[in-house]
Amino acid sequence: MFARSAARALKSQSRQFSSSATRQSKVAVLGAGGGIGQPLSLLLKLNPHVTELSLYDIRGAPGVAADVSHIDTASEVHGYPADKLDQALEGTDVVVIPAGVPRKPGMTRDDLFNTNASIVRDLAAAIARVSPKAKVLVISNPVNSTVPIVSAVFEKAGVYDPAHIFGVTTLDVVRANRFLAGVTGTNPKDVKVTVVGGHSGATIVPLISQTPQGKGVTGEVYDKLVHRIQFGGDEVVQAKDGAGSATLSMAYAGARFTGDLLRAIHGEKGVVVPTFVKSPLFADQGIDFFSSNVELGVRTVLSPNGVEKIHGLGELSESEKKLLDACLPELKKNIEKGKKFVQQS
Ligand code: NAI
Numbered sequence: 001m002f003a004r005s006a007a008r009a010l011k012s013q014s015r016q017f018s019s020s021a022t023r024q025s026k027v028a029v030l031g032a033g034g035g036i037g038q039p040l041s042l043l044l045k046l047n048p049h050v051t052e053l054s055l056y057d058i059r060g061a062p063g064v065a066a067d068v069s070h071i072d073t074a075s076e077v078h079g080y081p082a083d084k085l086d087q088a089l090e091g092t093d094v095v096v097i098p099a100g101v102p103r104k105p106g107m108t109r110d111d112l113f114n115t116n117a118s119i120v121r122d123l124a125a126a127i128a129r130v131s132p133k134a135k136v137l138v139i140s141n142p143v144n145s146t147v148p149i150v151s152a153v154f155e156k157a158g159v160y161d162p163a164h165i166f167g168v169t170t171l172d173v174v175r176a177n178r179f180l181a182g183v184t185g186t187n188p189k190d191v192k193v194t195v196v197g198g199h200s201g202a203t204i205v206p207l208i209s210q211t212p213q214g215k216g217v218t219g220e221v222y223d224k225l226v227h228r229i230q231f232g233g234d235e236v237v238q239a240k241d242g243a244g245s246a247t248l249s250m251a252y253a254g255a256r257f258t259g260d261l262l263r264a265i266h267g268e269k270g271v272v273v274p275t276f277v278k279s280p281l282f283a284d285q286g287i288d289f290f291s292s293n294v295e296l297g298v299r300t301v302l303s304p305n306g307v308e309k310i311h312g313l314g315e316l317s318e319s320e321k322k323l324l325d326a327c328l329p330e331l332k333k334n335i336e337k338g339k340k341f342v343q344q345s
Contacts (some may be wrong), residue, residue, distance in 0.1 A: 056088035097120065105238055195274050
């Protein structure tokens, strides 16, 4: 009896293993020639789940592709110039978008809206047409508006699956982990802060009280820590003095989130990370996109489902409730701005 059930378990395990081992994942990077796009492409070339890397930009993608393609990992790399977007998107499973202009000192992410909204809208329209089942990972700012833009474009095209569109907020998590480790003298690898809300200033809400390391952080130290997590991007913008915003830490964060999604697509269970998605959590207040912990998953191999489960926020401290109160109205405005832009396009 035992031998038969053990044999059955082994057989099912090996079937699972072979289906994930043989699964192909073509990943496209749109904006691959930029400050984020180049190191992101490099890091994705190192990911064993990526079998094909498709690099597109209106400037310089073939050069980046030629360079990255010499790295001795198994994936194939192809670069596409401005007029070859459709070819770049053909057969893609995951599309990562870091295309658009970055901030200069004194600018907010919302100041980028006028330029980046149309770039993201047009790229989304091409994805919806050529590769409508691809998972779309939006890095281009303002994320609070660009994710609703991509979603509205997919909806207009009649191919919208809310479980396939993600705003990449991982850099806020990376910063929260690093900065909390810094103030508590702990190792960042042991710190896991859940960051909820959106991805800009006051809409970034780190749930420090839910970590063992953060429990004793109070008063001025807490206030400064939260401010640094919310406005950490400004430190980089100022230090780069007009030459752009975070690129290397963002490439790391983007590659990490793409890697998390690919692990889930390849069958790993229990991959739970914060990401900005279509969400029911505050929909009754007219806020239908929100970042919280999301379980990434795959229901069947033929119909990959990026978002498996959206988790609630858990218990919040009094300070976190105040942060959330400040987040919601701003986030609502950002989301509405994105939706209105597509309606008027
Ligand atoms: P960058 O200017 O260095 O690179 C942007 C690239 O996009 C350029 O190579 C440009 O040619 C390309 N591009 C412009 N229009 C395009 C189009 N229609 N199709 C394809 N490519 C196009 O900027 P960087 O530093 O790489 O930042 C990119 C975006 O990422 C910005 O919007 C920035 O605000 C955002 N960002 C997001 C973060 C996040 O946490 N989600 C963090 C840091 C930056």
